[in-house]
Amino acid sequence: MLLKTFSGGIHPLQKIHHGKGLSEHLAITKPEAPKVVKLPMAQHIGAPCRPLVVAGDRVLRGQLIGETGGFVSAPVHASVSGTVLSVQPERVVGGQTPLTVTIENDFQNETVEFSPADPAALSREELLKRVAAAGIAGMGGAAFPLHVKLSPPEGTKIDYLLLNGAECEPYLTADHRMMLERGETILKGVSILQRILGAGEAIIGIEANKPDAIANLEKLSRGSGIKIQPLRVKYPQGSEKQIIQSLTGRQVPSGKLPAAVGCVVVNVSTAHAVYEAVALGKPVIDRVVTVTGEGIQSPANLELPIGTKVSHLIACCGGLKSETARLISGGPMMGIAIFSEDVPIVKGSSGILALQHGSEDPYGEGPCIHCGRCVRGCPIHLQPYELYSDMLRKDWAxxxxxGALDCVECGSCTYACPAKREVTSAIRVAKRRVQALQRK
Ligand code: SF4
Ligand code: SF4
Structure with a gap:
């Protein structure tokens, strides 16, 4: 089997246990919804939403509660029925405090009436309108409003719609289970996306460590024209620029978007949300999250309302083991440390990872020995050690x-560094400072 890939990158399996075995064979389950959900008005890249409810209002599941703050924005809907407890700033993963609507679940599961439609009977504009109204933001983690991605500049020809089924982060298995259990609806979503974009070809890229997902989608897609392409297991295979290179051989120039090389990349779980939005009229109110790691009693792939607190997800998995050292939102490579279990999962949350003691290095960072491993591992072909040194000197120019702005924050340089230098964190700081300087 020909396995496509990109240049650079790392092989996480060489160093850390990839962890997918903890949950890849576990079917998606739907535990009881939580008593309370917290729905931030900023769950996406772009302008935050304006809340349409106040404390005391009764809301239905699926009701619009946050209207968009501009074109680059995605509306927010109530994920349970119940009463609005508050509309105030609340802490989220990452430490920000966006305006958040907190709803007390009445467990009546009263839902607004969705309006189903036959996608084949809708025009391109009507399809796009339904995607925008459903509040879909990239479910692979980036959380970019999908309708914006599907509206490339006038005159842009999209040759390839690329579906990201790589799920290259260790431990995470939510997309894997979606491709196994919801393959048909993912493929229907792909066909809708292909129509919206007028894309000549649709290819689903899946890392070769998910042979059952590859076989399932190959079987289901027979005769549809959608191609399933196995990819070599390499990190960050699922990063946008890297999957474009792997699947088409095209390279996105620095500072440009995928549309510049005739490509649009969408996550497989996002394609499923597109089907639900267009065919069922259902907004994004639930999502599948992997709760895993050696620190979790019973790992699982859970489907829960968006806004569910991390504490509820952990409780659904039997709690944490006493040796648990830290919690991460996302995978171990690009994830963000969770400081409180009170924060909610949002549209872009793919996993909650509990790591045990022993994953930290007791000796801390050492000096750079100029070995060049970070350079070889960087998929963007930057010189990470040099950027680290720029950060230490505060030389933002x-x-x-x-190339700080080209860094995709994949974590490969930190992973590759034998001196345990926190290269990615340093570059992240430098990137923010360069962005701030450019804004000035
Ligand atoms: S410099 Fe950025 S893109 Fe390159 S390996 Fe490090 S984190 Fe990844
Ligand atoms: S991998 Fe670490 S030690 Fe080697 S050059 Fe890069 S920063 Fe320096």
């Missing part, structure tokens, strides 16, 4: 020249 140099960081800009050395």
């Amino acid at each position: 140099a960081a800009g020249k050395h």
Whole structure:
């Protein structure tokens, strides 16, 4: 079997246990919904939403509660029926405090009437309108409003719609289970996306460590024209620029979007949400999250209302083991440390990872020994050690020249570094400073 890939990158399996075995064979389950959900008005990249409810209002599941703050924005809907307890700033993963609507679940599961439609009978504009109204933001983690991605500049020809089924982060298995259990609806979503974009070809890229998902989608897609392409297991295979290179051989130039090389990349779970939005008229109110790691009693792939607190997900999995050292939202490579179990899962939450003691390095960072491993591991072909040194000198002009803005924050340089230097964290700081300077 020909396995496609990109240049650069790392092989996480060489160093850490990839962890997917903890949950990849576990079917998606739907535990009882939580007593309370917290729905931030900013769950996407772009302008935050304006809340349409106040404390005391009764809301139905699926009701619009946050209207968009501009074109680059995605509306927010109530994920349970019940009473609005508050509309106030609340802490989310990452530490920000966006305006958040908190709803007390009445467990009546009263839902607004969705309006189903036959996708084949809708025009391109009507399909796009339904995607925008459903509040779909990239479910692979980036959370970019989908209708914006599906509206490339006038005159842009999209040759390839690329579906990201790589799920290259260790431990995470939510997309894997979606491709196994909801393959048919993913493929229907792909056909809708292909129509919206007028894309010549649709290819689903899946890392070769998910042979059952590859076989399932190959079987289901027979005769549809949608191609299933196995990819070599390499990190960050699922990063946008890397999957484009792997699947088409095209390279997105620095500072440009995938549309510049005739490509649009969409996550497989996002394609499923597109089917639900267009055919069922259902907004994004639930999602599948992997709750896993050696620190979790019973790992699982759970489907729960968006806004469910991390504490509820952990409780659904039997709680944490006493040796648990830290919680991460996302995978171990790009995830963000969780400081409180009170924060909610949002549209872009793919996993909650509990790591045990022993995953930290007791000796901390050492000096750079100029071995070049971070350079070889960087999929963007940057010089990470140089950017780290720019950050230490606070030389933001140099960081800009050395390509800080092209860094995709994949974590490969930190992973590859034998001196345990926190290269990615340093570059992340430099990137923010360069962005701030450019805004000025
Ligand atoms: S410099 Fe950025 S893109 Fe390159 S390996 Fe490090 S984190 Fe990834
Ligand atoms: S991998 Fe670490 S030690 Fe090697 S050059 Fe990069 S920063 Fe320096």
